[in-house]
Amino acid sequence: MRPDQRNRLPYDDVLQTIGWTPLIRLNRVTRGLVTPVYGKAEFFNPGGSVKDRIGLPIIERAEREGKLKPGGTIVEGTSGNTGIGLAIAAALRGYRCIFTMPDKMSQEKVRLLKAFGAEVIITPTAVPPDHPDNYVMMARRIAAEMPNAILANQFYNDANPQAHYETTGPELWEQTAGRITHFVASAGTGGTITGVGRYLKEKNPAIRIIAGDPAGSILGEYWRSDGSIKIDGAPYKVEGIGQDKVPGTLDMHVIDDYRTVSDRDAFVMARRLTREEGLFVGGSSGLIAHVALQVAREVNDPHALVVTFLCDTGERYLSKLYSDEWMRENQLLEPDHVRIADLLGAKADDAPAVVSVAPTTTVRQALRLMNLHDVSQLPVLDADNCIGSVSESAVSARALENTKLLDAAVSDVMDAPFPVVESSQSLDGVVKLLTKTNPAVLVRTRDRIAGIVTRSDVLHFLMMR
Ligand SMILES: Cc1ncc(COP(=O)(O)O)c(C=O)c1O
DSSP states (O other): OOGGGTTTSOOSSGGGGSSOOOEEEOOSTTTTOOSOEEEEEGGGSTTSBTTHHHHHHHHHHHHHTTOOOTTOEEEEEOSSHHHHHHHHHHHHHTOEEEEEEETTSOHHHHHHHHHTTOEEEEEOSSSOTTSTTSHHHHHHHHHHHSTTEEEOOTTTOTHHHHHHHHTHHHHHHHHTTTOOOEEEEEOSSSHHHHHHHHHHHHHOTTOEEEEEEEBTBSHHHHHHTTTOOOOOOOOOSOOSOOOSSOOTTOOGGGOSEEEEEOHHHHHHHHHHHHHHHOOOBOHHHHHHHHHHHHHHHHHOOTTOOEEEEEOBBGGGGTTTTTOHHHHHHTTOOOGGGSBHHHHHHHSOTTSOSOOOBOTTSBHHHHHHHHHHHTOSEEEEEETTEEEEEEEHHHHHHHHHHOGGGGGSBHHHHOBOOOOEEETTSBHHHHHTTOOSSOOEEEEEETTEEEEEEEHHHHHHHHHHO
16 A cells, blocks of 8 residues: 555555555754664554564465464464564454463563453573473474464564565665665564565665674674574573574575674663654664664765664563663663763752852851761852852861861862753763862753762762662
8 A cells, every 4th residue: 555545545454554654764863974764663553563564464374275264273482573463463363362472571562462362371581492491382382282273483484574575675665766775674583674675685786784683692693604603692681683593584695784782772772762753662673773873874875775674662661671770770771871860860859959158158167068968068159150169178178277267258268160060961971070179060950050969979879770
């Protein structure tokens, strides 16, 4: 269906609304780049992910081949999204669904599958791929033992890449009027990158197909070594992509470059896509977009056209990458992505926002104030301007040498003022201002001094994360 015809007429059922997802330009995360980058927004599919595209084709192929008969059961090992794609199609065709799913997957995904009427069996993530408790192995066993049941087999079923060859690839070609020069995606089953890659290379062999891979997956390493290096995978947090063995549906030959990305970079980019572009996506989309921006930077050509893939909706990860607590527990929130306002918010409720002195305050009063509030330095404020600072160590050393100073005004003894930063500034930038000679910064919100951040505040905050 052409995009200009989309939604103008009623559909016979929800399955007809799958595909022809919008291609949307990234405008903010790409700041400073000359190469245009677009995202194919697969979260517009009714089940919220790219995997809606393969549910019906897999079922229809099994029906054509006589393997799936009315009242039958569809079994699959799925990280969630394929389950939803299958469950939507199965609901409309009257099939039962049983899904096995590794325990690292989010609760939202499990609940979603159950909402569609599927039965879900949770399996341990930390078992080798050939272990009987591995989610794929378990699905295989259930399908073999149950009468009138098929294994959807997304990792080996050619209907999976074929669906992308027939839909996603042609859509991208048409949406970019054949101007696409780079397609960036990531392989879970490899269905997307294989199907789209094959189609685009047939149209124009110069189009570069670039894959992103989570650090810990073996796929990137396998591609880089041409299959000669055998390595074990390691756990990672991004869901839906990467593998610990090469799936049958992944054709490594269509891939021109494979890049490994950390969980942190993937999640940070996913959060940026949401906050800066209004594109609410999961971690795999963040990972691919991270690679797409690298590629755009390297290509540095306004006539190139980089397409990245926005695989699924961020709603599936509200308790994970969109939870600051979860990000912190997993050491995934970097100091430079913490705003100074976050640190102020984390300070004890009973701490006064700013303890300060006026220029005319005496040194004695200033020392008393520091003692009372248990602080080691004070800003000297004239109205809302910081004109100087006094520190307990410097002032008390001088007052001991000359006790008359106790009755002098602080303006006579003060040191340089503290720098003033905006509360929206990143913690990383502020840390650089906290030097040996400068123990604190003042924080301004809407033209008012709203707080103070000291070296010990930052240390305390970082220790608590
Ligand atoms: C969130 C997410 N992103 C990306 C992919 C990768 O798609 P493919 O299996 O076509 O390689 C998947 C696959 O499960 C996924 O769930």
